[in-house]
Amino acid sequence: MDSVTAIVPMGLGHLRQVLDLGHEVFDVTAKPYTSWSLTSVAEHLDSPDGACWVALDSDRVVGFVLGSMEFELRDDWAYLEWIAVAPDMQGRGIAKRLVDICSDALFARGALRIVTDVEGRNTASATLMKRSGFTAAASVTLFVRPNPAEPQTDPEVGLPPIAPGTKRALIRRGRLAGDNRANRPR
Ligand SMILES: CC(C)(COP(=O)(O)OP(=O)(O)OC[C@H]1O[C@@H](n2cnc3c(N)ncnc32)[C@H](O)[C@@H]1OP(=O)(O)O)[C@@H](O)C(=O)NCCC(=O)NCCS
Numbered sequence: 001m002d003s004v005t006a007i008v009p010m011g012l013g014h015l016r017q018v019l020d021l022g023h024e025v026f027d028v029t030a031k032p033y034t035s036w037s038l039t040s041v042a043e044h045l046d047s048p049d050g051a052c053w054v055a056l057d058s059d060r061v062v063g064f065v066l067g068s069m070e071f072e073l074r075d076d077w078a079y080l081e082w083i084a085v086a087p088d089m090q091g092r093g094i095a096k097r098l099v100d101i102c103s104d105a106l107f108a109r110g111a112l113r114i115v116t117d118v119e120g121r122n123t124a125s126a127t128l129m130k131r132s133g134f135t136a137a138a139s140v141t142l143f144v145r146p147n148p149a150e151p152q153t154d155p156e157v158g159l160p161p162i163a164p165g166t167k168r169a170l171i172r173r174g175r176l177a178g179d180n181r182a183n184r185p186r
Pocket of ligand 1: 128
């Protein structure tokens, strides 16, 4: 258990490091309906919910959690959407502390439930959430049928293209990267 790392509310000054850490650790191909972008961080930062926190080792952002009171159409459900800890700082209980402080803030704002979605192969995230009091409520499997006439760029996923209007809406909501950063070489 790491008690030296400070957990503080995320501020504008943390934005660059949060964005970079997310690009470093998130596998955005795992949940292709969501993606990591400046918009997703900025929209969370703009929210009044007090559910965005960073873990600091001195001035270095070594972890963050981004939550909000916005879960689809449910006004009384909250969404813990993003959490990450720098690889060299994992396994010290930092993510658990981030989940707890974010959850406390969301319950204090009136959330009846907090939802988070975990991709099936993400054992670290699933264990973290179970240890933090979350229980599995629904499993969704993304079934994908590729067009046999189209060459498949990714045989495992084979995602259909997104219509321009839908794409703009998703980018506005921060669910899809609009700046091609998700595809940049790492
Ligand atoms: C998921 C993640 C945030 C966990 O961070 P962390 O600081 O290492 O987690 P903690 O140290 O707080 O561990 C919390 C619990 O999860 C368990 N855990 C953490 N990593 C694990 C792993 N790879 N395998 C199994 N269990 C793991 C810990 O043992 C602990 O359980 P315990 O209390 O019974 O010991 C981190 O692995 C990460 O950043 N992953 C990449 C980003 C990601 O996938 N985020 C989730 C999707 S948004």
